[in-house]
Amino acid sequence: MTMLKSDTYSQDLLQLTENQTLDFNSNLASLVKEIRVKSANNVVKLNIPSDKDEDWRFTDLSDLQKQNWCLANKTDLNSFVLDGFILEEASHSRLVFVNGFYAANLSDISALSDENIYVGNLSNLDEDKIGKISEYLSKNEPKNEVFTALNSAGITDAFVIWVKANTKIVTPIHLLHLTARENFSCFTQPRILVVAEAHSNLNFIEYYGAVASGCSDSVKQNYYLTNAVTEIHLQDNAEIHHTRIQRESGDCFHIAKTTAFQDKNSHYTINEVSLGGKFYRHNLHIQQQGEETQTNLNGLTMLQGKQMGDTHSEVSLTKPHGTINQLHKFIIDDSGRGVFNGKIHVPKLAQLTNATQLNRNLLLSSKARINTKPELQITADNVKCAHGATISQLEADEIFYLRSRGLNEYDARHLLMDAFAAEIIDKIPYESLKHRLTQCVTCRTLE
Amino acid sequence: MMNQPILSVRNLTVNVDNTPILKGVNLEINAGEIHAIMGRNGSGKSTFSKVLTGHPEYEVTGGEVIYKGENLLEKEPEERALAGIFLAFQYPLEIPGVSNLDFLRVAYNARCKYLKLEELDAFDFEDLVEEKLDIVKMDSAFLARSLNEGFSGGEKKRNEILQMALLEPTLGILDEIDSGLDIDALRIVSEGVNKLRKPDNAFLLITHYQRLLDYITPDFVHVMYQGKIVMSGDKDLALELEKKGYDFLEEENLVAN
Numbered sequence: 001m002t003m004l005k006s007d008t009y010s011q012d013l014l015q016l017t018e019n020q021t022l023d024f025n026s027n028l029a030s031l032v033k034e035i036r037v038k039s040a041n042n043v044v045k046l047n048i049p050s051d052k053d054e055d056w057r058f059t060d061l062s063d064l065q066k067q068n069w070c071l072a073n074k075t076d077l078n079s080f081v082l083d084g085f086i087l088e089e090a091s092h093s094r095l096v097f098v099n100g101f102y103a104a105n106l107s108d109i110s111a112l113s114d115e116n117i118y119v120g121n122l123s124n125l126d127e128d129k130i131g132k133i134s135e136y137l138s139k140n141e142p143k144n145e146v147f148t149a150l151n152s153a154g155i156t157d158a159f160v161i162w163v164k165a166n167t168k169i170v171t172p173i174h175l176l177h178l179t180a181r182e183n184f185s186c187f188t189q190p191r192i193l194v195v196a197e198a199h200s201n202l203n204f205i206e207y208y209g210a211v212a213s214g215c216s217d218s219v220k221q222n223y224y225l226t227n228a229v230t231e232i233h234l235q236d237n238a239e240i241h242h243t244r245i246q247r248e249s250g251d252c253f254h255i256a257k258t259t260a261f262q263d264k265n266s267h268y269t270i271n272e273v274s275l276g277g278k279f280y281r282h283n284l285h286i287q288q289q290g291e292e293t294q295t296n297l298n299g300l301t302m303l304q305g306k307q308m309g310d311t312h313s314e315v316s317l318t319k320p321h322g323t324i325n326q327l328h329k330f331i332i333d334d335s336g337r338g339v340f341n342g343k344i345h346v347p348k349l350a351q352l353t354n355a356t357q358l359n360r361n362l363l364l365s366s367k368a369r370i371n372t373k374p375e376l377q378i379t380a381d382n383v384k385c386a387h388g389a390t391i392s393q394l395e396a397d398e399i400f401y402l403r404s405r406g407l408n409e410y411d412a413r414h415l416l417m418d419a420f421a422a423e424i425i426d427k428i429p430y431e432s433l434k435h436r437l438t439q440c441v442t443c444r445t446l447e
Numbered sequence: 448m449m450n451q452p453i454l455s456v457r458n459l460t461v462n463v464d465n466t467p468i469l470k471g472v473n474l475e476i477n478a479g480e481i482h483a484i485m486g487r488n489g490s491g492k493s494t495f496s497k498v499l500t501g502h503p504e505y506e507v508t509g510g511e512v513i514y515k516g517e518n519l520l521e522k523e524p525e526e527r528a529l530a531g532i533f534l535a536f537q538y539p540l541e542i543p544g545v546s547n548l549d550f551l552r553v554a555y556n557a558r559c560k561y562l563k564l565e566e567l568d569a570f571d572f573e574d575l576v577e578e579k580l581d582i583v584k585m586d587s588a589f590l591a592r593s594l595n596e597g598f599s600g601g602e603k604k605r606n607e608i609l610q611m612a613l614l615e616p617t618l619g620i621l622d623e624i625d626s627g628l629d630i631d632a633l634r635i636v637s638e639g640v641n642k643l644r645k646p647d648n649a650f651l652l653i654t655h656y657q658r659l660l661d662y663i664t665p666d667f668v669h670v671m672y673q674g675k676i677v678m679s680g681d682k683d684l685a686l687e688l689e690k691k692g693y694d695f696l697e698e699e700n701l702v703a704n
Contacts, residue, residue, distance in 0.1 A: 398540055409525070426544075
């Protein structure tokens with residue numbers, strides 16, 4: 001296997017996307033091509049970040065660059081693979097992609113047959129929405145993010161949720177991306193576009209998993225790379241509840257960018273749970289575009305072995321009366337390494353902002369490591385902004401209290417750990433998913 | 448061994464951070480008895496309760512503690528709990544994320560397992576708890592909340608007594624159960640303890656004030672002073688202490704020296 005040179009690495013990844021076929025009608029095809037070309041031009045100017053880049057100081061990509069990646073193939077899977085992934089609450093509102101390709105045979109959106117709702121892939125989007133899509137797809141994309149640009153340069157299809165104005169959908173929408181393992185190091189670029197028009201209300205689950213036998217943590221021979229981009233648009237008074245689950249297998253590099261654009265008086269909540277992967281990096285960016293927006297960012301990252309997990313969040317406010325509540329937790333065991341960076345920009349235009357940010361970390365071994373940086377940039381003078389970071393081990397007094405009730409030390413420790421995780425997991429509004437995640441947490445902590 | 452004491456403490460000495468705190472405590476508790484240990488702050492009362500339950504920060508430097516014929520000091524905290532020792536904490540810990548009901552069930556089932564009794568599932572356990580809630584006049588809404596999180600002082604103490612009611616200890620140690628309680632809560636907590644009293648169990652109350660002993664009548668009152676039990680008597684001793692204050696011990700001590 002030839003090693004790719006690191007200075008041309010991003011271009012080598014880009015080349016993989018060059019001969020992709022686009023299965024779109026002509027209007028959509030020309031629009032997507034334009035995005036692909038523009039983004040490709042950005043990629044060629046950018047290197048894969050190193051520790052010299054402030055945003056990647058503690059997050060080492062050198063292992064990723066040792067791999068010789070090839071694009072994952074379109075793969076047809078039998079529906080029995082879904083057994084471990086179907087959510088009771090969303091059994092007929094599920095859209096499935098495998099290796100970046102829409103899998104119609106695995107999807108079931110029969111519960112969403114409302115003319116005001118589109119849940120499907122980009123290729124099948126109707127004409128009137130195609131006419132508007134340039135306002136949403138690849139909007140305001142930063143020019144300095146090589147992985148985001150790579151994804152945009154390789155758009156072939158996308159999960160799309162589009163909810164028309166004044167429409168409320170109670171049924172959760174489940175977007176499931178599966179990677180089917182190949183006998184080479186495979187690369188997929190999932191893409192999600194969510195548009196919530198004015199006064200609409202929806203909730204969705206974004207779930208990343210791999211098709212593998214047994215527990216998905218067991219390390220197989222070949223690595224795979226998931227480079228995901230999710231764009232979410234909330235128009236005036238729209239409300240979205242977003243659950244993002246990263247449950248990739250232990251040999252995955254998962255890099256993701258989520259952007260939420262919030263118009264006036266919109267409410268956006270994300271509960272992010274990251275359990276799997278060898279390497280996880282999530283850039284979560286909230287762009288406020290109107291007054292009185294409300295944003296809730298909750299996250300839980302569990303790391304063990306030599307797992308690396310990094311969440312970089314950024315909230316850019318530009319209007320007054322915004323509210324932000326952020327709580328991100330890490331549980332780190334063994335030689336796991338966590339990075340949290342939480343930026344909140346509050347310029348003069350964003351008076352009367354009310355922001356709280358808390359990052360809590362539970363370190364379970366002497367080799368576990370967390371680098372945490374709350375980063376509040378405030379120039380407005382009439383705002384309430386609080387932030388904090390805590391790093392702790394399990395409290396001896398808490399363990400003693402539980403032992404004095406007859407629990408052994410092992411059970412006491414795990415009860416406390418599960419409780420630490422539960423504060424985030426309990427915010428997820430789907431009982432079956434909550435139950436599954438709790439089991440995962442317990443299973444991993446009981447190793 | 449019909450008349451074997453539940454607890455027998457002989458010449459117990461204990462250090463905390465290399466400082467002697469208990470300097471030779473002797474105490475014997477038999478089935479059916481209620482003992483009260485009184486004393487001012489820093490006399491060693493709370494240390495004594497923590498040592499009996501096996502808190503790892505306390506170092507036993509001498510003496511022995513025999514519980515139901517066995518050496519208590521070599522047992523782990525959970526082994527002591529399972530064997531029937533229960534400490535109602537002066538400051539019960541708040542543990543966010545652990546529901547009160549789940550915690551009670553885990554603790555209850557740990558004890559069932561130890562006693563080789565059948566463990567209860569969530570439904571049967573809830574029925575049992577509902578029954579016990581009445582002992583401390585607690586609302587079942589407390590069960591769904593996180594363990595002690597955001598509970599008032601009185602609610603925390605009632606929750607301790609609820610745990611005790613479920614675990615049915617042989618020796619219940621109540622460390623300043625009266626602190627932070629208003630009169631109504633004090634009455635509820637005390638009545639709860641009285642209801643749990645049985646011929647085959649015993650209680651050790653640790654308190655500053657005689658007030659608690661109006662509600663729970665002790666068979667014996669001990670006065671702890673500078674790490675020792677310096678005086679023992681019946682409930683009248685508590686009244687005498689209340690009248691004279693702890694200062695008279697100082698005078699007696701001076702006389703003794």
